[in-house]
Amino acid sequence: MNQDHLDFISREMGLQPHQVRATAALLEEGATVPFIARYRKEATGTLDETIVAAIRDRLAQLDVLEKRKGAVLKSLREQEKLTDQLEERVLRAATLAEVEDIYLPFRPKRRTRAAIAREKGLEPLALALFEQDPALVPMELAQSFISPDNQVASAEDALSGARDIIAEWVNENADSRLKLRALFSSRGMLRSRVCPGKEAEGIQYRDYFDKEEPIAGAPSHRVLAVRRAEKEGFLTVRIEPPEKDALTILESFFVKNDSVSSGQVRTAVHDAYKRLLAPSLETEIKNESKLRADREAIRVFAENLRHLLMAPPLGFKRVMALDPGFRTGCKLVCLDPGGKLIHTETIYPHLGAQESEKAGVRIRLLAREFATEAIAIGNGTAGRETESFIRNLGLPPEIQLIMVDESGASIYSASSVAREEFPDYDLTVRGAVSIGRRLIDPLAELVKLDPKSIGVGQYQHDVEQAELKKGLDDVVASCVNAVGVEVNSASPRLLSYVSGLGPQLAANIVSHREKNGPFRKRAELKKVARLGARAFEQSAGFLRISGGENPLDASAVHPESYPIVEKMAGDLGRPVADLLREPSLREKIDPVRYVTEKVGIPTLVDILSELAKPGRDPRESFEAFSFATGVEKLTDLTPGMKLPGIVTNVTAFGAFVDIGVHRDGLVHVSELSDKFVKDPGQVVKVHQKVTVTVVEVDLERGRVALSMKSGVASAQNRDADPKPPAKTENAATSATGPQRAKNPVAGRKAAFNNPFEKAFKKRD
Secondary structure (H helix, E strand, O other), X not given: OOHHHHHHHHHHHOOOHHHHHHHHXXXXXXXXXXHHHHHOHHHHOOOOHHHHHHHHHHHHHHHHHHHHHHHHHHHHHHOOOOOHHHHHHHHHOOOHHHHHHHHHHHOOOOOOHHHHHHHOOOHHHHHHHHHOOOOOOHHHHHHOOOEHHHOEOOHHHHHHHHHHHHHHHHHOOHHHHHHHHHHHHXXXXXXXXXXXXXXXXXXXXXXXXXXXXXXXXXXXXXXXXXXXHHHOOOEEEEEEOOHHHHHHXXXXXXXXXXXXXXXXXXXXXXXXHHHHHHHHHHHHHHHHHHHHHHHHHHXXXXXXXXXXXXXXXXXXXXXEEEEOOOOOOEEEEEEOOOOOEEEEEEEOOOOOHHHHHHHHHHHHHHHXXXXXXXXXXXXXXXXXXHHHHHHOOOOOOOXXXXXXOOOOXXXXXXXXXXXXXOOOOOHHHHHHHHHHHHHHOHHHHHOOOOHHHOOOOOOOOOOOHHHHHHHHHHHHHHHHHHHOEEOXXXXXXXXXXXXXXXHHHHHHHHHHHHHHOOOOOHHXXXXXXXXXXXXXXXXXXXXXXXXXXXXHHHOOOOHHHHHHHHHHHHHHOOOHHHHHHOHHHHXXXXXHHHOOOOOOHHHHHHHHHHHHOOOOOOOOOOOOOOOOOOOOOHHHOOOOOEEEEEEEEEEOOEEEEEOOOOOOEEEEHHHOOOOOOOOHHHOOOOXXXXXXXXXXXXXXXXXXXXXXXXXXXXXXXXXXXXOOOOOOOOOOOOOOOOEOOOOOXXXXXXXXXXXHHHHHHHHO
């Protein structure tokens, strides 16, 4: 570990040095973020997963910086240019940009204009001009450098070459670059212009055909949007600060007086800025803004993914699942409480009265035969129509009927994971099974998908893919370990996200249980091939064995803490199982009595909490949701309707809500609340149930504008960026079915001409 790095992180994050040091040591030993946050609270001072991950990432960034410094110093030594002062400057540099600025004059270069001027012997002239002696007459001095052999035909040629050399010196000055970089960052304007002849072809980007805004405040979705448009050839994008201010900064560094030679230097400074510095720094700031935009987009995606994965599970119920279709029929599967496929067939409820009657008979028969407790219907094509059909079959009221988001189900059904699970079934059966399992346990099923295919991101294909994968994998691992995994029933994919495991050990666990039967206690995990002491330590607390020999194996109490629980029980003269059953016994335990050098109050509090609710699921309880009856397609919508909906995606510009019409509607950020909203994620979450008001319906483009305000503001008051809303009157009270507002929206200009249209295009 680099002590300087640890001290830097401690100051930067406002943490105690021992917290950072302990976290870094655990990470270096191979401990995972969930394990450190859950089982090493005494060492880290109860740092949570977010901070532990931040320390991990910052250590990696500083390691990259350190390696680059080493490479630069090595190059300088090989060039025999390294001095004590230069080495100190490199070592003190706080960012990669600073290191590169210091190294720039020594970096091997292609043949530049300055290099050509040096070959002509003009560097002495440049040095003389750079001194800016008021007595110097540049034209007279330049005469002495005229040389047919060196292709210097005139004094002006000589001065031009000297200015090229000076321009390179200006460009390579680290201090001036630092000052200019700050100007680009703080006052640079992001300007986008449509490319000639691309107006019609790039209509989806028309909001950016002639737009400018400060780069310092440009939101991530707009930065990514204009960059995508630039890449596709529809826009030119520039980042430019006030040129006058930039030149003033440079002149303050290099122009000493008003002499004639200073005029030559001034000309060289202006040339350096326009030809060298501005393009270079513009590229830097473009890349920096892209990194910021990437981080924000990944943060939003990760937050959405977390809420989706942690959606409430129905639990171990017997489920009938349907993947709806019109012409091709509805693929129907029946699953046991563990999600095992026990029956499949295809029904055709939408191909005429005769087929519809046959389908109804089959569903009623299968529901009785397999004691169905819930019916899951995919929300894609024919989803609402299939829901209405089943709802009218007169099934027992205790059978819940639930629409399930099927995003990514088709990707799963064609994946290698699905082929391994169901080698003898086609894609349609696999997709229907996935829909049913998503209802039983969303987390266990969704981990089988590449998170990017779930559809809760924003510009996910434009961000740095390696960083996106890392961020999303962190979220999946966090969710899996927070819930815990039943080792005797979990899929290899789910097990692979458990702390300390991975694909190979997960496969070995499944292979072991298939050969030897269910695990009876956690200690048996040590018999799994290649699962050593370190992997056991990291994973055991997150793996559950329900109904095993030791009741603690079904809890989040780590095996290393079993002796503590046994001592608690022994002190009370009762078996461990009684501690889990009887609250009165737990109330007699004083955790202070069990504090040791390694185990403190935080861990003991966690242990007592687990004894109270062993293996508790942190997810909320499942609540059935139904869309409004009679609203199944866009043409059923009218402005002013109040409808129930489910949030399917949250972006920087608003939230998309499924209201059961096959196209998600948009609640723009300005319509999320009567109060000013800066971050939509602070108001709504993915999978949240909401009530929305229909604002506008665009049948031609299949778009719906929605509002969550208590009253609906006029379209003219909606801007592309969020602003504090004006006071509005209450339009209607909330309702579970469609209702017209008391003051229905009428006679307004289409909202799509303002923020809604822009936001839909960003989503599309």
